[in-house]
Amino acid sequence: MEISMNKVVGSLKEAIRLSGLKDGMTVSFHHHLRNGDCVINLVMDAIAEYGLKDITIAPSSIFPVHAPIIEHMKSSVITHIDTDYISGPVGEAVSSGILEKPVMLRTHGGRPRAILEGSLHIDVAFIAAPTSDDMGNINGVNGPSACGSLGYAMPDALKADKVIAVTDTLVPYPNTPISITQSNVDYVVEVSSIGESSGIVSGTTQITTDPVGNIIARKAADVIEISGLMKEGMSFQTGAGGASLATAMYVKEKMINKKISGSFGLGGITEFFVNMLQIGLFKTLIDVQCFDIAAVKSLRENPNHIEVSSSFYANPSAKSCTVDKLDVVVLGAMEIDTSFNVNVLTNSNGIIMGGSGGHSDAACGAKLTVIVANLLRSRLPTVVDSVITKVTPGHTVDVLVTEIGIAVNPKQAELKKRLFDAGLPAVEIEYLKEKAERIAGKAEKVTFTEDTVAIVEYRDGTIIDRVFKPFENGQ
Amino acid sequence: MLFVPGISPGMIQNAGILGADSIIFDLEDSVPYDEKDAARILVRNALQSLDYGSCERMIRINSTDYTDWQLDIRESIKSMPDAYVIPKTENETMILEVERVIDESDRDTTFIDIIPLIENARGVECCDKILNSSSRIRTVLFGAEDYATDIGATRTKEGIEIAYARSRIVNAAAAAGIEAIDTPFVDVEDIDGLKKDSITARNMGFKGKALISPKHCMIVKNVFTPSLEEVENALRIIAATKQAKQQGKGAIRVDGKMIDAPIVKRALDILKKANIDGDFYE
Amino acid sequence: MILNHSSKAGSLESNDLLVLLTPLKAGNGIQIEINSIVKKQFGNRIMDITREVINSMNIKDIKVIIQDRGALDCTIKARLETAIKRGIGEVNK
Numbered sequence: 001m002e003i004s005m006n007k008v009v010g011s012l013k014e015a016i017r018l019s020g021l022k023d024g025m026t027v028s029f030h031h032h033l034r035n036g037d038c039v040i041n042l043v044m045d046a047i048a049e050y051g052l053k054d055i056t057i058a059p060s061s062i063f064p065v066h067a068p069i070i071e072h073m074k075s076s077v078i079t080h081i082d083t084d085y086i087s088g089p090v091g092e093a094v095s096s097g098i099l100e101k102p103v104m105l106r107t108h109g110g111r112p113r114a115i116l117e118g119s120l121h122i123d124v125a126f127i128a129a130p131t132s133d134d135m136g137n138i139n140g141v142n143g144p145s146a147c148g149s150l151g152y153a154m155p156d157a158l159k160a161d162k163v164i165a166v167t168d169t170l171v172p173y174p175n176t177p178i179s180i181t182q183s184n185v186d187y188v189v190e191v192s193s194i195g196e197s198s199g200i201v202s203g204t205t206q207i208t209t210d211p212v213g214n215i216i217a218r219k220a221a222d223v224i225e226i227s228g229l230m231k232e233g234m235s236f237q238t239g240a241g242g243a244s245l246a247t248a249m250y251v252k253e254k255m256i257n258k259k260i261s262g263s264f265g266l267g268g269i270t271e272f273f274v275n276m277l278q279i280g281l282f283k284t285l286i287d288v289q290c291f292d293i294a295a296v297k298s299l300r301e302n303p304n305h306i307e308v309s310s311s312f313y314a315n316p317s318a319k320s321c322t323v324d325k326l327d328v329v330v331l332g333a334m335e336i337d338t339s340f341n342v343n344v345l346t347n348s349n350g351i352i353m354g355g356s357g358g359h360s361d362a363a364c365g366a367k368l369t370v371i372v373a374n375l376l377r378s379r380l381p382t383v384v385d386s387v388i389t390k391v392t393p394g395h396t397v398d399v400l401v402t403e404i405g406i407a408v409n410p411k412q413a414e415l416k417k418r419l420f421d422a423g424l425p426a427v428e429i430e431y432l433k434e435k436a437e438r439i440a441g442k443a444e445k446v447t448f449t450e451d452t453v454a455i456v457e458y459r460d461g462t463i464i465d466r467v468f469k470p471f472e473n474g475q
Numbered sequence: 476m477l478f479v480p481g482i483s484p485g486m487i488q489n490a491g492i493l494g495a496d497s498i499i500f501d502l503e504d505s506v507p508y509d510e511k512d513a514a515r516i517l518v519r520n521a522l523q524s525l526d527y528g529s530c531e532r533m534i535r536i537n538s539t540d541y542t543d544w545q546l547d548i549r550e551s552i553k554s555m556p557d558a559y560v561i562p563k564t565e566n567e568t569m570i571l572e573v574e575r576v577i578d579e580s581d582r583d584t585t586f587i588d589i590i591p592l593i594e595n596a597r598g599v600e601c602c603d604k605i606l607n608s609s610s611r612i613r614t615v616l617f618g619a620e621d622y623a624t625d626i627g628a629t630r631t632k633e634g635i636e637i638a639y640a641r642s643r644i645v646n647a648a649a650a651a652g653i654e655a656i657d658t659p660f661v662d663v664e665d666i667d668g669l670k671k672d673s674i675t676a677r678n679m680g681f682k683g684k685a686l687i688s689p690k691h692c693m694i695v696k697n698v699f700t701p702s703l704e705e706v707e708n709a710l711r712i713i714a715a716t717k718q719a720k721q722q723g724k725g726a727i728r729v730d731g732k733m734i735d736a737p738i739v740k741r742a743l744d745i746l747k748k749a750n751i752d753g754d755f756y757e
Numbered sequence: 758m759i760l761n762h763s764s765k766a767g768s769l770e771s772n773d774l775l776v777l778l779t780p781l782k783a784g785n786g787i788q789i790e791i792n793s794i795v796k797k798q799f800g801n802r803i804m805d806i807t808r809e810v811i812n813s814m815n816i817k818d819i820k821v822i823i824q825d826r827g828a829l830d831c832t833i834k835a836r837l838e839t840a841i842k843r844g845i846g847e848v849n850k
Contacts, residue, residue, distance in 0.1 A: 211689035212489050218693070349797055378771060378827030379795050403492045439488075439525070441830055443798035484832040485772035512842065513766055517835040524831040 008134050008188045012046035012166070015189045016124075019162040021047070024054045025123035026082070028160060030153035031061035032128070032140060032289060036199025039128040039166050041068045042191060048077045056080040058122060060111060060152040060310070061357065064088025065199060073098050082120060084108050085355035094453055095351045097469045103352075103454040105345065105467075108288070109314025109321065109361035110459040112155040117317060119461070125160035127153045127185075128194045129167040133175035136165045136185025140290075140307075141177065141300040143169035145195040148290025148299050149269075150179045154309035157184040168194045179307060212374055212403045213243040219424075220330060220372045220401040221250030226422045227368050227415055229327045230254060236282075237266040237323075237362055240291060241332040243372040248272055248330070255281050266313075266322060267291075268358065269305070274298040277305060286322055288313040288358075314361035316459050323358075323365025331359055333373045333400075335387045338429050340394030340409050342371060343387035345456065348380045350446045350470035352454060356391050361459050363396040368415075375402040381436035381443065383407075383429060388446070390465040391456060399426075404435055447471045476533070476616070476656055476685045477692065480505035481514035487521045490530070494692035497531035499685070502547050503538065503562050511537065515550050522554035533590065535560040539569050545576050552580045557588060560616060564591035565598040567608035574609050587611065594618030595625040599640045606651040616685055617644050619658035632668050634675065645680040657681040663688045673698040682748075701745045709742035758815045764844035767828075767836040774825040774833060776840040781818040787811055793825035806830060810837040 009015045021027065027047070029040050040059055045068075047055060053076050057069070060083065067089040072078045082104040086094060094103050106114060114120035127150075129136075130143035140150040145168055157163050157180045165180070165188045224230050224247075236251065238244040249272070255262065264284040265273040271294035277285050278298075285305040290296045298305045314323045323329075334354065335343040342363070347353045363369040373382045382402070399415065400407045407429035408416045419426050437443075448468035458464040477495035479486050481502045490498045500522070506514040522532055534556045536547035540563075548559060561573055570589060577584050589611040593602055599622070606615055619637045620630060628636035641657065648655035657676035660669045673684055673695050684695045701709070712729050716739055719727040727734050760780035767775045774793075781788070791803050807821055821837075828836070 211493055214690070215492060215494065348795075379799060379829065380827070403489075439829065441799065441802055443795070444801065446797050483770065483773075484828055484835075485770060488772060488829055488832070513836070513839040516839050517832065520831040520835040524829075 005135070007136055007186065008170070008190070010189075012043060012189055012191070013050055015164045015187045016046060016050050016052075018187055019124045019164060021052060021124050021162075023052055026056040026058055026121060028122045028125045028156045029057070029059040030127065030150060030156065031059055031063070031085075032147040032150055032152060033145065033195035033200050034061075034147075035063040035065045036145075036196040037063065037065055037128065037194075038191075038196065039126060039194050040066050043126045043166070044069050044072050044077065048072055048075070053077055054079045056082060058082040058120060060108070061085035061355070062087070062090050066090055070098070080104075082106070083355070084111055085357045086352050087354055091352035091354075095346075095467070095469060097451055097453055099453075102452045102466070104457060105355050105454050106457045107314070107356040107360045107459040108152070108310055108358040109316055109323065110457055110461065111152075112309065112311035112315045113317045113459065113461065115155040115159050116311060116315065118159075122156055122160035124162045124164060125153075125156035126164050126166055127157060127180060129165040129180070129188075130194065131169045131171050131175055132165045132167040132188055133171050133173040133182075134188060135173055135182035136163070136180070136188050137173070137175040137178045137182045138165055138167070138180040138185070139175060139177050140179060141296060142171075143167075145169070145193065145197055145200065146296050147195070147200050148296040149287045149307040151288035151308055151313060152310045153180060155311050157181075162186045164189060166191060166194060168192060210242065213246055215403050216243050216372050216374065216401055217246035218250050219406060220247040220370050221254060222422075222424060223370060223399055223401060223406060223419065224251055224328055224330075224368065225254055226418050226424065227328075228418065229368055230258070230260070232260045234260070234262040235264045235266065235325060235327045236262055237268065237326055237329045237366070239329075239331040239359070240268055240270075243374075244330045244332055245270065245272060247370070247372055252276055252281060264325075266326060266362075269295040269299075271295060274305070277302065286313075314358060314365070314459065316361075316364075321361075321365070323361050326362060326366040328368045328370065329362040329366040330370045330372055331363060333371045333382060335382060335384050336371060336373065336397070336400055336429075337384050337387045337394070338433060340397040340400070340429065341387050341390045342392040342394075342397055343389045345391050346389045346467060348388070348443075348446065350388050350448060350468070352467060360392040360396070363392045364459065369396060369398045371397055371400045373400070373402060375404045375432060375436050376440055379440045379443075381433065381440060383433040383436055385433065389456060389467055393458070393464065400429065400432070402432060405432055407432055476683065477689065478505070478535070478659065478685065478687050481518045482506050482510050484517060484521075487517065488525060491525070491527035493689040494696065495530060495686065495689070496683070497533055497557070498527065499533045499535050499560055500556075501535045503535050511543070515547055519551045519554050522551065522556060531557040533558040533560055535562060535592070536573075538563040539572055548573070548576045549580075552577065552582060552584065552587075555582065555587070557586070558590050558614070559587065560590045560592050562592045562618075563595060563598070563621070564593055564605055565595055566601050567604050570605060570608045570612070574611060577611075588613055590614045590616055592616045592618050593640075593644060594621035596622070598622075599643055602644055602647040603650065606647050606653060612651075612653060614654045614656060615644060615648050616656045617641060617658050617681075620661065632662070632665075632672065634672065641676070641679055641681070649680065654682040655680065657684045659685045659687045660691065661687065663690060666690075666694060669694055670698065699748070701749045705745055706749050709745040712739060712742040713746070758841075758845055760816060760819055760841070760844040761846075762844060764840045766840035766843060769824060769826055771826050772828055772832065774823055774828040774836055776836045777822040778840045778844050779820040780844065781820055783818055785818045787816075787818070788820045790820075790822045791825065792823065793827075795825070795827050802830070803833060806833050807837060810834055810841070814838075814841050816841065
């Protein structure tokens with residue numbers, strides 16, 4: 001007797017029907033198509049047309065391209081969001097209190113923890129698949145909407161009740177290579193396009209041309225060298241922002257001069273890191289997300305560039321995770337306070353414009369966490385008495401590098417001494433805060449209502465802070 | 476010496492941390508005609524309110540054939556700049572006019588220097604007289620771009636067309652006991668070219684280089700700061716000279732080379748540039 | 758002092774501000790409109806500085822529109838002073 005296994009379904013609406021999605025359930029998405037993603041909007045439109053309401057969406061991140069879902073938030077199709085990062089209009093909408101239930105904000109390591117332990121239960125996972133075969137073997141390295149690593153989709157594929165592959169490139173069976181296997185996929189839907197490739201590799205991966213950013217990057221590279229961690233076998237990660245990437249440039253120069261090579265580069269992989277792999281400055285690239293075409297190509301072609309799941313990357317409840325093997329991470333900050341707590345979630349007006357992403361995870365795991373930031377950005381101080389939102393706790397942050405000076409966390413006495421001996425003395429972080437005030441004047445504090453618009457969960461599941469709705473102008 | 480356009484508040488307020496020893500806030504070529512009033516006030520205010528740390532603060536005023544050039548000095552003198560850079564300096568009269576305006580101020584202007592910027596043929600011809608025309612002159616700046624245009628030469632990276640002017644100015648500066656600073660390298664992206672040009676300038680006797688891009692600060696600093704090897708060598712020479720004096724010896728050798736007065740002086744210069752107290756020998 | 762004609766100074770570059778001045782008939786007083794990317798944090802301060810500069814130059818009737826992009830106090834004062842001087846005297850030739 002022939003059991004026909006036909007996973008390929010004619011439309012998203014049909015897939016939604018077959019998945020058994022009902023009011024009140026949770027759907028999830030990955031964010032590897034970044035600001036070029038079409039899938040979240042397509043699926044949510046289909047869910048709305050299908051007549052469902054009270055849906056929780058759990059995308060690993062939200063970008064400006066997802067602004068259309070605000071309509072679904074207004075009409076209660078979407079009543080709850082569970083994510084690691086929100087930028088653009090959706091963030092502003094959340095901050096304005098458009099949802100009754102506070103948004104849940106996790107980290108890139110906390111999300112797989114929550115999924116795998118069951119506290120974030122996913123009913124239906126929609127996995128944007130740059131290529132898929134008719135059984136749902138998926139990879140992200142081929143196809144017109146290739147995005148590289150599918151690390152953030154892997155826990156969803158494993159644990160969701162139903163998994164639907166959404167692809168624009170159906171290929172003959174068996175698809176190779178395989179990142180998400182058919183063993184976890186229920187249905188496959190073909191759409192005309194899952195993403196806009198220029199948007200997929202968007203945004204934050206340009207090395208800064210700002211001369212101040214360059215000064216900071218140079219200093220940060222010096223700090224890393226002086227820390228003693230710049231030696232044979234060093235492992236290294238940078239954030240996606242301009243000054244972080246510029247720091248990588250100066251670190252690379254020093255590694256070449258000192259004739260040392262690193263063990264692995266981690267991230268968030270960009271062309272820059274791919275180049276370091278190619279010239280032998282890293283033995284391996286561990287890739288949970290590709291930021292540009294060069295990274296996608298390298299993942300496809302270089303056996304030393306490996307794809308890993310978000311759990312492998314940063315899940316603190318897994319038997320082990322890579323961030324714990326990290327020597328140095330260079331990250332940015334919206335705000336940092338005198339206890340070294342970092343805010344990368346809300347801007348100086350208290351509006352949601354980001355989120356931890358992997359920030360808290362990498363800061364926690366790395367031996368040396370370096371924050372690079374301009375002391376003043378358009379008159380607003382980066383160093384404050386108390387951050388508006390605490391995302392990465394101060395005890396995981398080791399040193400702050402600004403154009404005015406370097407501040408070392410008091411618990412890093414050894415590093416402080418090394419810097420002093422090397423002729424690069426650190427200053428107190430309070431001094432930086434006061435200096436910013438002297439230059440720009442004292443900023444009035446933004447005031448908040450009592451309405452919680454988001455809950456901030458630390459990677460281990462504890463609640464580290466809440467985001468409140470700011471008062472409107474004039475109140 | 477980094478030029479910063481006087482019309483950009485963003486660049487003006489960040490100038491102090493870019494790694495330059497001196498900042499030249501420009502009111503001349505980088506400021507369009509209809510913004511010169513704005514630049515004057517912007518620069519004056521910035522110098523009065525902002526902390527530039529250990530950077531010297533200088534102002535390039537408009538040339539003395541511009542109607543309101545005196546306002547450039549009168550407005551800004553309240554903020555006590557360290558020096559005024561005088562573009563297109565071609566004779567001592569210009570320097571004396573500038574000095575007269577500075578002296579009119581009721582502030583204590585003792586420590587305000589005048590830096591002639593020599594950037595045309597007449598300036599090069601008269602550089603000796605110019606550099607000796609005022610006790611406020613302790614530095615001279617050479618501007619190759621305008622100079623090459625003035626003499627009808629084609630500007631090249633190798634700089635053969637400006638070799639004479641460079642040497643002449645270095646010579647005049649040395650004779651007058653002041654420092655000569657070389658022209659900026661105008662190709663912002665050509666870092667190798669910048670290095671070569673800076674080394675040429677240093678070898679010719681310039682004590683530093685003017686810059687138009689913050690990107691160039693580190694490279695130029697490295698070229699003009701003596702290397703560890705040069706410093707160690709200089710320290711050895713000074714130590715040997717001291718020892719010889721104590722022992723009543725006359726001629727001495729270090730590393731097989733005869734050490735005479737000019738070599739000792741060069742060693743002291745190197746230590747001075749490296750900011751090391753050479754424990755001077757008399 | 759009286760503003761003889763409308764004037765402006767500054768730009769919309771980062772860390773700068775655009776100041777637009779319009780003379781008003783005697784008795785209309787000082788009208789100030791401030792738009793700023795850092796309005797919540799420095800809006801009041803910008804207002805105070807604007808009043809201070811206008812009063813120090815003895816101007817009684819004027820409309821001021823400011824579009825601020827995070828300028829420091831010294832820049833705000835500079836742009837106000839420039840715009841006022843332009844509005845009073847001959848436009849810079």
